[in-house]
Amino acid sequence: MGIRRRLRAEVKRIDGLQAAREGRWQAARDDLTLALEALTAEGLRAEVPKVLEPLVTACMMAGLLDEAERRAVDFRAWAADHGDPEDRATAIGKYGEVVAQIGRLVEAAEAFREALVALGEPADETGGELRWSLLSNLGSALAHAGRFGEAEQVQHRAFEVARELDSAARAALAASQLSLAANGVGHRERALEWAEVAHRCVRSDDDDLVVAEVEGNRALALSRAGHTAEAEEAMERAWAAARSIPLIAQQARVTKLEVLSRAGRHDEAVALADALLAALPPGQARQRAVALNLRAGIRLQAGRPAQAVADLLSALELKQRVDDHRGMATGHLNLAHAFLGTGDLPAARHHARRAQELWEPLLRAASDEAGSVGLFDTHATALTQVAQELRLGVDDVTGALEAAERGRSGPLSERIRAARPARAQVPAEPPGSERMRRLARRMGATLLVYAPHFEIEAVSGQAPLLREIHMWVVTPDGGVHHEVQREVSDDDRLDEARPVDFLEAVRQLERQVGDDALMAGWSDALLGKVAHLLPSGPDARLVIVPQRGLWSVPFAALPVAGEPLVSRCSLTMVPSLHALELIAHEDVWRGEAAAGSSGALVVGGVRNAVVPTPDGRLLPLSDLPLTLETARAVARVHRASALAGPAATVPAVLDRMGSADLLHFSCHAVLDARLRLDQLPGCIALTPAGAEHGQLTSTLLASTPTRARIAVLGCCATGQGLVTADGVLGLARTFLIAGVSTVVATLWEVPEEPTHDALVCFHQELARTDDPAEALRRAVLMTRRTWRAPEIWAAFTLIGSPGPRRGEE
Template sequence: MNSRLSLMMVLILVGTNPTMAQTTLVTQLQHSEKVEADRLFNQGLQQYQENQYGSAITSWQSALKLYRRLRDRPGEAQTLLHQGKVSFALSRYGEALQLYSEALPIIRSLKNQDSESTLLLLQGNAYFALARYEEALQLYHQALSIAQAVQNHSEEANSLMSQANVYTSLLRYDEAIHTYGEALLIFQAVQDRRGEATVLLNLATTYRRSSRYKEALQYYNQALPIFQKLKNRILEAHTLLSRGIAYVSLSRYEEAMAGYNQALPIFQKLNARDHEANAWMNLGFAQFAVQQFSQAERSLRRAIAVFEQIRLDRLSEANKISVFETQTKSYRALQEVLIAQNQPETALTISEWGRTKALVERLTQQLQPSSQLISQAPSLATLTQTARSQNATLVEYSVIDDPKGQETRLFIWVIQPNGSIAFRQVNLAAVLPKQCPTISRLIGNSRDSIGVRSSQSDWLIVDAVTQKHPCTQSDPDENFTTLYKLLIEPIASLLPTDPNQHIVFIPDRTLFLVPLAALKSADGQFLIEKHTIRTAPSIRLLDKTRALKSLSSGQGALIVGNPFMPNDPNSAQPLSNLPNAAQEANAIAPLFGTQAITGKQGTKKTVLQQMSDARIIHLATHGSFDDRNGFKSWLALAPSETDNGILTAEEVAQLKLNADLVVLSACDTGRGKVTGDGVIGLSRSFISAGVPSVIVSLWAVPDAPTAELMQAFYQQLKHNADKAQALRQAMLTTLKTHPNPKNWAAFTLIGEGL
């Protein structure tokens, strides 16, 4: 008879007035359960230390049930904390965060500051593994404050080291080195050899990432024997892996591969999947460098297979997006390896597989709830069929880096409407001007030259070097001609001659910021004068937007312009009035036989109520993007008693819309956080909500020209259902009266053209 059943029977027998003997019996049974819970907890600890993670989870789950029944809050908290550690070790970072979040309020209620500091560190580590660095840094700061307050020197040093890890990931190397130095002194003072070696390892990695390879090797070589003496196999293997990366940077490939091959069996034995995948990936890099192409392909495919296991293992959509940022290099490297083996079409399938994973998976499950997620590259037949069904020429770009992370080449695939595929590649050094040696810097400079550099950091989402060293090339024509030479000229002969035939561009990385319509050929023509243009973050997504198109069932139009402005959530100051946006809405609404919603009528509540049933949604208002957390990008609507009027991308993504078209006639609505999953922001969220066609802006658009362009667009659309052609004609019309690209080239159509 188990203890739970025994206790239940005793309680039934004793009724509500137990005798002393009966009370003693209950106490004995409770004591027995406490002993059993502690035994299970300690058993789990032993199993965890022996890397028997599955057995440890089983033991702790049983212990947790007993602790909760006994209302043993310390036991419950420690069990949750250790379950989180196992989930983290298995690369189930979202699950780890959930367990830590359950443990934290219990530990705080017990006023156990040492345990609280430890738990904050563990939470920070999970966010760090998901590349959510700002959240990790906040938790590390909290842990440090507590550790210093209670004079827990080991936790103080661990907090400092963890902060330095974030600084390294954010390229703040000087801060990282200084902070590691503080942590090292503390670890040495308390004679914590494991902590000392871990700081040496991380310090070496910081020197490596800042291109100080010889110094990096010195620190790796100091850390390795300490880990080996301590028999800390996981950190020994991690040191071998990291040192190998330094060897590659010094072209010492054989030494690098030897280290990777030593590390791999350790990671596999310990089921350290994330580290195993990184070891396979870096082994593939080294094999590619010495032209062992078939071996490199095999290693990179194994890396991707393990990465996919991690990404699909119980992660939320947001965490899938962030963790994939740590995995994208393997997909780009595999493209290079395949091109080196003269397999450009297979490389295209890998390029596609490395895009919009989370969004495609989300829409697949929305469209086919019973479908299983398949972790494999799309077939070539699927991609060519998309070109046929879209009746469009598809152009996909992929920016390729060297081992040091510098952009070196641009891969371009063109799929014709008949399914034929052509491949081109561009050596960036041969095209980019010396004063703008990277695509990112040229794009930033091009935007700056027409006066659309955003105060909200165009430079930040590009790179730190660009921020410090902007290009000196300031002539707009020169900038946009260079971009044309880079992006269009290599494939110009493959593009349709009929200006009404659609081209769908699939950008990559910062190419999402390029106003393609404004690219200028040597003959002085803008690209929009030659072609009808739309964009998509991937070819696979076009299949999903086509399916969404078939399901669009909205009726009528929701036209909103210049709602009563709320306070800017970034500054707490009132947003400015947009009188031209009101005029724009009032001019457009009669085309659909409706009235525009303006001023105080345009509350968030009212707009959301009407949004779900509309076929066309037009929002002319203020917008803002967040390039750190794209889901925090927003549109401004009128506030009410129940809300502040700010509609975030995160809220939009949770909606179920039936619209055929959404037009965001506001500033920066096509911006957001640029990731391997596309641009995370308002455009992505509306597609997630079920909208097949979205028109958004790439910068802060001027009020009056935008109103003219939008009126021209809807007038065209009334006579021609082709949205891409309507937008093209509206741009050409506005170009005549407002020739600066700033006034007409900001908007892009994402998704379906019809």
């Protein structure tokens, strides 16, 4: 009898494994269950893991999550008593996979970490493959839990392990997860880059699981980037690959639902949502919640708010069931937005308050810059938009302005505050209206604050479609004025009936700065209703607080009364009024070197510069001969010597940066050569020295405190970066974090000769006026006399503090 049972167990195990290979997951579960029963009856404990591990997978893929969890607990108990380190790591990892699918993401992440510890350093290729699997699953759980910085770090490690294993399929899956993490914080272009990396790694003989995940995540990235037709093609490939695998098919349906919704095919999307919800088992809380949120979004757009609210309440209940705090925060936010649309202000206030209460601890728990900015970015825009609308609903203009400021004063303000001890005297909380008025008076500046309002996506809280633009003007005499531009279009004019893809509209502007009609349309939208409040005349100052894509708008070139805005006043951009308040608190920069300083640090004439590519190669850059002349001319203005040629190395710059009172760089810069979010993006390319490749990275810059009050970045597109609710993640932000008060940067690449003319003029005017904002205005106007095209002179921008008023101590 014992021999028969053993033989039956082995036959059923082999049948089950074959069924799994063929994607017949229910049959695999049935055969493996019979095999396990036979082994248990014979007391063959040593043979159990050969059946339990694939049985857990089969139950999970068949959508039987409750049973999968029970089997995973059994497998984990067996491994704890009888298994070696690899067995224990496998069993704990399987448990993590199951609870992640159920939606208990934090528990899943803890399980994957525990499994990695149990595994230790892999001894062979099998151990390396297990390590990759655990890292990939950990990164996925962290991303879904909203811990984006950690997710990026872990998935990038998984990507590197896959390359070490020479496994294109594993590299594809890791890159696909990196795309998903980037999408989670709204970085659509970065998500698409990683999605295409994953797509290129897929081979024709890869199994359906790989194709389904890679093409599904690529479909999301394409859809969110506005490439609808390509997204639908990728979705069809994902659907074809996932069709025979119940769990993956359900995930593919959720992805297809979002793609259809974004494509405007609402009837199909609702029908698919109904079918999906009818088919999803109650135990799949995460997938059901996503489907309900998507259906709610469609119903809101169709003018059926009551049905939408019912869906959102059901989705929130599911998130509460699995203790998904990030999902709960998003759920309350969606409900606040929905109730606001129905006019139920008390309900909207209640859910907005609950969203805030859940969101703040998540932000505090973020372990790094990317994580905190990612969380802030995901919730701040939508949450503060609701808060603004609640205030504006009762005509509380200043209250709405304060809510807008809370939505942009995030992790960057904390970093700026920590950069210099004296800034600790400024309150940690964002300024209210009285502090804003005092700030405008003290700076002698008009403050222009923008708050674009969007069509909020119910599934994620992200907001790509622009609905209207609110703007506040705070004048030095204490006045606070509010206007709203409700007509918005994807043309040069604005059309209330058609929301705009904001990022695409800004991209069009970046490509066509010289288009007079386009510039006039943007000027009407952004300045037309407040033109009478804008300052004009000698020493007139305008401080602009943009948000989202408005960071890329060349405000200097927007026409006002037939002349560019820069001709009537100096312009300064700041990420928030809180940031300006912190920077300006001790802003006593002077053109003369402060006691104990080393004067100006001027860098140019770099030779043989290189930048790393995502695949680890070093890409040589062309020398920029005129930058040596620029550096020498700037150094003469400040009675300093330029750090140039072979001397312009990373160690030399870092050695002098801390004591310099002014920084100037004329050389190549790259926004993000490493294609990563878990590091501060960007680097300045200096002269290589020995084993050091000349990469002055943002990470190095941010960790090198400097006494400099101003940094001039005569490099390519140093004002660009990853646009978030917390400002732009790029080189200019890095210098603010390092303690610099004012950064001169460019919005796009400018030819060498006009860059030379503009920057040398800027430093000459700075030496005369001690006023960075006014010095840049004069330099831009001088450059405009020689180089009339706004594509050249409008690129220069000043970020941070405009500088103290003359005579101000």
